[in-house]
Amino acid sequence: MKQVCVLGNGQLGRMLRQAGEPLGIPVWPVGLDAEPQAVPFSQSVITAEIERWPETALTRELARHPAFVNRDVFPIIADRLTQKQLFDKLNLATAPWQLLSQKSEWPAVFDRLGELAIVKRRVGGYDGRGQWRLRADETGQLPDDCYGECIVEQGINFTGEVSLVGARGHNGDTVFYPLTHNLHQDGILRTSVAFPQANVEQQAQAETMLCAIMQELNYVGVMAMECFVTPAGLLINELAPRVHNSGHWTQNGASISQFELHLRAVVDLPLPQPVVNSPSVMVNLIGTDLNYDWLKLxxxxxxxxxxxxxxxRKVGHLNLNDSDTARLCATLEALVPLLPPEYASGIAWAQMKLG
Structure with missing residues (x-):
């Protein structure tokens, strides 16, 4: 029997465990409270749900384990500096950027990158944390400890955000879901919409880029790539070497979820192209109390x-999918009074995408 240990025990580890049950694959998410004697790591394949996992004697041992799939890839992608260097090496389109080493570089930064600079910590920082949007008169807001530990990017005037979730097997074969359209507010993903047929040109460009990255790294498993949509094409924003929030719609909207696909890849089970038959919407539940009235719909x-x-804090999500977009939009409309007021704009955005 194949077994999988997951570095990290947040919601992604939980959903990997759920996906393993029907396959007969025991999945052991490993967090701060894991008891070493209860985790059969010596007979397991090791994967991770997060780029920076909890630090314990057990997780240190797992991180060195020879069966840790992608062990050497995580440090490259977890550091935004080496991640950006990878894009440049492969000649993949991304926002112009540089390492931010010291305060004296600011005039040259704005000369090169334009009036809006996006500063991101090299490691850590997600959901809008560890990031700053600065103009020339605002650089004093940046903490001193950021210098040398951040990259700075050109602020991109994009028309939309999309992500591609794909997987690569041990044999080098790759499969992809249709592009997902995403709405972020304050750096946090609020809503995603996916269609069975994505824009052909964008899908082809995204698949070519993500395939090149996975092949270069000899990556195995699910990887997500977030992109800006611009008139000149897609620009890669960031990578996630794992299952990803924008792929949660696949749990109910695809024949194989991203979680099952990742497990299949890392334990070397068949990796067919997932089938997507209808549009899907995912609504992130952020700092919102559980309301079982949602299930009346x-x-x-x-x-x-x-x-x-x-x-x-992300505490859950709602998935909706239906081949009838009018019925999907009507259900989204019925959700609005069942959620706090700040969800209305994200739901309206999803309805607009569904047309």
């Missing part, structure tokens, strides 16, 4: 993470 699938509800 027949298209709604609730995925609750059983985490303490705190402002800004």
């Amino acid at each position: 027949p298209l709604v699938h609730l995925h609750w993470y059983d985490k303490e509800v705190r402002p800004g």
Whole structure:
């Protein structure tokens, strides 16, 4: 029997465990509270749900384990500096950028990158944390400890954001889901919309880029690539070497979810192209209390993470999919009064995307 240990025990590890059950694959998410004697890591394949996992004696051992798939890839992608250097090496389109080493570089930064600079910590920082949008008169807001530990990018005037979730097997074969359209607010993904047929040109460009990255790294498993949509084509924003929030719609909207696809890849099971037959919408639940009235709507699938509800914290998501976009839009409309007011704009955006 194949077994998988997951570095990290957040919601992604939880959903990997759920996906393993029907396959007969025991999945062991490993966090701070894991008991070493209860985790059969010596007989397991090792993967991760997050780029920076909890630090314990057990997780250190797992991170060195010879069966840790992509062990040497994580440091490259977890550091935005080496991630950007990878894009440049492969001649893949991304926002112009540079390492931000010292304060004296600011005049040259704005000369080169334009009036809006996006500063990102090299490691850590997600969901809008560890990032700053600065103009020339605002650089004093940046903490001193950022210098040498951040990259700075040109602020891109994009028309939309999309992500591609794909997987590569041990034999080098790759499969991809259709592009997902994403709406972020304050750096946090609020809503995603996916269609069975994506824009052909964008899908082809995205698949070519992500395939090149996975092949270069000899990567195995699911990887997500976030992109800006611009008139000149897609620009890669960031990579995630794991299952990703923008792929959660696949749990109910595809024949194989991203979580099952990742497990299949890392334990070397067949990796067919997932089938997507209808449009899907995913609504992130952020700092919002559980409300079972959502389930009165027949298209709604609730995925609750059983985490303490705190402002800004992802505590669950709702998936909706249907071949009838009018019915999908009507269900989204019926959700609005069942959610806090700040969800209305994201739902309106999804309805607009569904047309």
